[in-house]
Amino acid sequence: MTAEPVQLPAMPGAHLPVSIYSDSELASAAVAAQIADLIRTRAAEGRPCVLGLATGSSPTRVYEELVRLHREEGLSFQNVISFNLDEYYPMQPDSLQSYVRFMREYLFDHVDIKPENVHIPDGTVPPEQVAEYCRRYEEQIQQAGGIDLQLLGIGRTGHIGFNEPGSGPASRTRMITLDHVTRTDAASDFYGEENVPRRALTMGVGTILEARQIVLMAWGEGKAAVVKRMVEGEVTDTVPATYLQRHPAVQVVLDEAAGAELTPRKTPWLLHLPCNWHDAALVRKAVTWLARTVGKPILKLTEEAYNENGLSELLAQSGPAYDINIRVFNELQHTITGWPGGKPDADDTYRPERAEPFPKRVLIFSPHPDDDVISMGGTLLRLVDQGHEVHVAYQTSGNIAVFDDEAIRFADFVADYDQAFHFSSNEPADNLYHRVANFLRTKQPGQVDSEEVQQIKGLIRSGEAKSALRYAGLDPDERAHFLNLPFYETGRVRKKPLGDEDIRLTMELLNRIQPQQIYAAGDLSDPHGTHRVCLAAIFESIHRLKASGTAWLDDCWVWLYRGAWQEWDIDQIEMAVPLSPAELTRKRRAIFKHQSQKDRPLFPGADQREFWQRSEARNRTTAKIYDELGLPEYEGIEAFVRWEF
Known part of the structure; x- marks a missing residue:
């Protein structure tokens, strides 16, 4: 930078x-x-x-x-x-x-x-x-x-x-x-x-x-x-x-x-600005734009199409059109893999991920307790199915995104459970229920929850995350890591700035797991800014570890996914994981484990659809674009961009 x-x-x-x-x-x-x-x-x-x-x-x-x-x-x-x-x-x-x-x-x-x-x-x-x-x-x-x-x-x-x-x-x-x-x-x-x-x-x-x-x-x-x-x-x-x-x-x-x-920035050739046509990324951007503009697969683009849409200079420097088409088509084709952790005993020359080591230690960072399954649930399931050691780090509690009536319902359950099984403690569980109910009954719009209510809402979110991991085939006691980064724990939408304790907790987890693959939320469109801060925590932690000479980072790759807000542009995608209809259904079921976010999420942003609906629409749209460009047709695709540190 x-x-x-x-x-x-x-x-x-x-x-x-x-x-x-x-x-x-x-x-x-x-x-x-x-x-x-x-x-x-x-x-x-x-x-x-x-x-x-x-x-x-x-x-x-x-x-x-x-x-x-x-x-x-x-x-x-x-x-x-x-x-x-x-x-x-x-x-x-x-x-x-x-x-x-x-x-x-x-x-x-x-x-x-x-x-x-x-x-x-x-x-x-x-x-x-x-x-x-x-x-x-x-x-x-x-x-x-x-x-x-x-x-x-x-x-x-x-x-x-x-x-x-x-x-x-x-x-x-x-x-x-x-x-x-x-x-x-x-x-x-x-x-x-x-x-x-x-x-x-x-x-x-x-x-x-x-x-x-x-x-x-x-x-x-x-x-x-x-x-x-x-x-x-x-x-x-x-x-x-x-x-x-x-x-x-x-x-x-x-x-x-x-x-x-x-x-x-997007189409400089339309303004006849100087373009570095030796830059493969710019060529890929131009050719995919051209194909979508004229509504043709990449391999059917003609020299007339290039000339009539401001790309005559590209044609003159790198043509004929057939050669450019083949090169870009192959680059896109090489992004597609059914083995996000790398395919063992295979030639990985043109694969987005290394074949070795296999299996890999994989660490998925999830800003909120459901971003993992919403944004890359299909890939998570495939990594588990293919035998990798998958860990999920939930960076924040997500407690402010739980409705008050959910907190009352769980406090009521604790009270009823205590009464039904005659558990004895220093304080009856129904006291907790009455305190929670009384607080929420008089709570004003925007008022910060009491510490007890925040804890209950956090437990609701963590319980749902554990349930989703069990569905994916992971033992949450061993593979779920709840960081509860301090910057988030204000009880309010407005958070604190990223601090040293946030970095320390992240570095500690990274050093403990020493992953060969990291997945992180790379989207900046999250309207509440939490994804942005969580990504900054990961980047800063890796930079500090790298500066200290941490050896295991030499064999670690970082892949960025995007959340429920926006997808990578097609020319940016470096790994595309295809999903079958059955895998898309499995992903949906994993998302459904997050029941407190189902039906009507508390903070849906500008898009009023549920998160699973946005996720499936995004996956299908990405697959459709690949199909329209002349690539294989899939039910859905999850997309990733590699961050090289």
């Missing part, structure tokens, strides 16, 4: 400069450094620095870096005046979901900003006073001299702040009704969409556009589609973020995943 961003060239019809960093950590650090420079410059000039601040997942790492700069490098916020974009309405400032609380937890409580210089829309203003309050908010911005730099994220609807589709370029600070998609995306923070406020206070598009500089940040595959519309689409109030194209000083800061759909 490099700390230097890739600057995308200007494109016809697009007027937003884009910087793409290799990951969101580097991007956030760069944005924080820019803000810090502006604060110091204004201080040297004897002037206040007026910042427009955003909330949500995008700016959190920026704020953490600003806090570090304050503590370690003496960055002072004494001259900073801040104005936040928005707030839910109604909303008490001390509520878990309040943006007042968010800003305090991530920034204000850790720096020396003056309390009187902090401005956040007030979610407690009486309805009849909202209009006047919003007018005064605009006045305060003007009295401060206007906003020097405005931070923004972007929602799936293309909203900036809470300016939903339909918001015009002249809109000012006001109350707005939230779009259904926005409320769905916020449901996890409020423990159910029914608890999400229907209204919010927000700066207007016009207010935002008056800032001297604007920095919009977006991370992850889930933002790629709306980023493309913002950067390359026409200016329209159906995607309010497109109005940023009219601003003279906007920066769009992305990670690789968020920028993946932009034309210079």
